Amino acid sequence: MTTLDAAEAVTRPAWGGAFGRLWSAAVLSSFGDALRTAALPLLAASLTGDPLLIASVAACGYLPWILFGLLGGAVADRVDQRRAMWTVDAVRGLLVGGFAVTVALGHASIALLIALAFALTTLQTLFDNAATALLPALVDRTALGSANARLMTGQRIAGGLLGGPVVPVLLAAGAAAPFAADAVTFVLAAALVASLRTAAPERAPRPAGSTLRREITDGLRVLGRDRALRGLCAATALCNVGMAALIATLVVLVTRWLHAGPGGYAAAMTAYTVGSLAGGAVNGPVVARLGRMRAVLLAGTTQIAALTVMGTVRSLTALVAAMAVFGLMGMVWNVNTTTLMQQRSPAPVLGRVSAAFRTLAVAGAPLGALLGGAVATAWGPGTPALLTAGFFVLSVAALIRVREEPPAGSAAGDGAAPAQDTR
Numbered sequence: 543m544t545t546l547d548a549a550e551a552v553t554r555p556a557w558g559g560a561f562g563r564l565w566s567a568a569v570l571s572s573f574g575d576a577l578r579t580a581a582l583p584l585l586a587a588s589l590t591g592d593p594l595l596i597a598s599v600a601a602c603g604y605l606p607w608i609l610f611g612l613l614g615g616a617v618a619d620r621v622d623q624r625r626a627m628w629t630v631d632a633v634r635g636l637l638v639g640g641f642a643v644t645v646a647l648g649h650a651s652i653a654l655l656i657a658l659a660f661a662l663t664t665l666q667t668l669f670d671n672a673a674t675a676l677l678p679a680l681v682d683r684t685a686l687g688s689a690n691a692r693l694m695t696g697q698r699i700a701g702g703l704l705g706g707p708v709v710p711v712l713l714a715a716g717a718a719a720p721f722a723a724d725a726v727t728f729v730l731a732a733a734l735v736a737s738l739r740t741a742a743p744e745r746a747p748r749p750a751g752s753t754l755r756r757e758i759t760d761g762l763r764v765l766g767r768d769r770a771l772r773g774l775c776a777a778t779a780l781c782n783v784g785m786a787a788l789i790a791t792l793v794v795l796v797t798r799w800l801h802a803g804p805g806g807y808a809a810a811m812t813a814y815t816v817g818s819l820a821g822g823a824v825n826g827p828v829v830a831r832l833g834r835m836r837a838v839l840l841a842g843t844t845q846i847a848a849l850t851v852m853g854t855v856r857s858l859t860a861l862v863a864a865m866a867v868f869g870l871m872g873m874v875w876n877v878n879t880t881t882l883m884q885q886r887s888p889a890p891v892l893g894r895v896s897a898a899f900r901t902l903a904v905a906g907a908p909l910g911a912l913l914g915g916a917v918a919t920a921w922g923p924g925t926p927a928l929l930t931a932g933f934f935v936l937s938v939a940a941l942i943r944v945r946e947e948p949p950a951g952s953a954a955g956d957g958a959a960p961a962q963d964t965r
Contacts, residue, residue: 563737564676564680569696575705581717612761638724642718677693687834690881691826694877761891776937780906783933784933817866817871821870842934844867845875849864851863
């Protein structure tokens with residue numbers, strides 16, 4: 543365990559002040575997102591019976607990241623991240639509020655749903671990269687691990703435990719109600735972020751002739767030069783191919799292979815959420831004992847075992863237990879990959895490194911979803927979980943030779959940001 547890991551094990555961000563407001567905004571926004579993402583497929587299904595059209599609405603959740611993710615990171619590094627975040631949330635609130643009015647008037651269409659999903663995710667590419675870059679400015683760097691764990695746990699509670707059950711209540715008031723509530727959460731989150739009293743970061747002047755394309759390339763170069771981040775990105779990309787295969791077919795596994803019905807599917811998803819919350823709680827002690835990179839390796843290895851159980855044991859009880867373990871270790875993976883990226887990236891390019899990491903990591907997800915459907919059709923509903931386990935094996939293999947070493951340009955063991963000029 544490094545000195546940095548020991549410090550982070552006992553350092554916690556203060557709930558009051560800037561971090562508390564950011565946490566509140568993130569949790570509130572996640573609650574609204576859960577309302578919208580649960581209501582959108584239901585609205586799509588009420589408008590058309592064509593599965594391809596319904597799926598196309600969900601597909602728009604991937605496409606903007608592939609098209610605009612790198613651009614969003616470059617813009618996030620050029621602007622005041624706090625201002626970018628509240629502006630994006632305000633615009634998203636207006637878009638969703640206008641959509642709620644359209645639904646209430648009975649003018650919704652599949653084309654409008656697709657346009658909304660595409661626009662919201664496009665804006666999210668800027669928001670998420672700006673948020674990743676802003677957090678190190680709000681909390682001490684030794685508290686980043688705890689801050690990320692608190693943010694992700696709060697978001698999982700709001701989105702996984704609270705948002706879903708509220709949707710049927712809101713739908714009883716009309717199809718537009720979940721979208722109207724989501725618009726309100728966007729506006730409130732924007733107000734919370736706007737209230738942060740964080741000074742705009744000082745940045746060196748951009749070199750003459752600097753372009754967005756060159757700045758995007760700089761972010762990719764920083765990611766590629768850092769052995770640890772490069773390995774984490776490759777490992778996460780492999781995991782996401784497998785995760786897409788699992789997510790796309792999990793309902794088939796539960797309803798057709800286990801014959802558990804909608805109740806079984808709900809139990810599996812609830813177990814995953816509860817496991818994720820437990821992961822946020824145990825992450826600190828795990829990191830204190832193992833270090834961040836070894837914690838990620840432990841998470842991936844344990845998830846392989848959980849996926850093997852899902853694909854071989856034909857029991858709802860076993861599936862629920864495996865999903866809980868899978869969610870717990872998934873949270874450990876997510877918290878530590880995000881924290882390592884924040885710690886190891888120079889502040890001036892953090893938004894671009896985040897964008898490069900996210901874009902490369904999600905690029906294979908559409909292929910994974912197709913692979914999951916293909917193997918389920920060819921060899922049965924349990925095989926996508928085993929396919930996912932195979933991708934996780936490759937992911938862990940990509941990390942085994944990666945050591946948790948100080949970033950280039952820092953003193954050994956101090957974990958400081960790289961000193962080289964990447965602009």
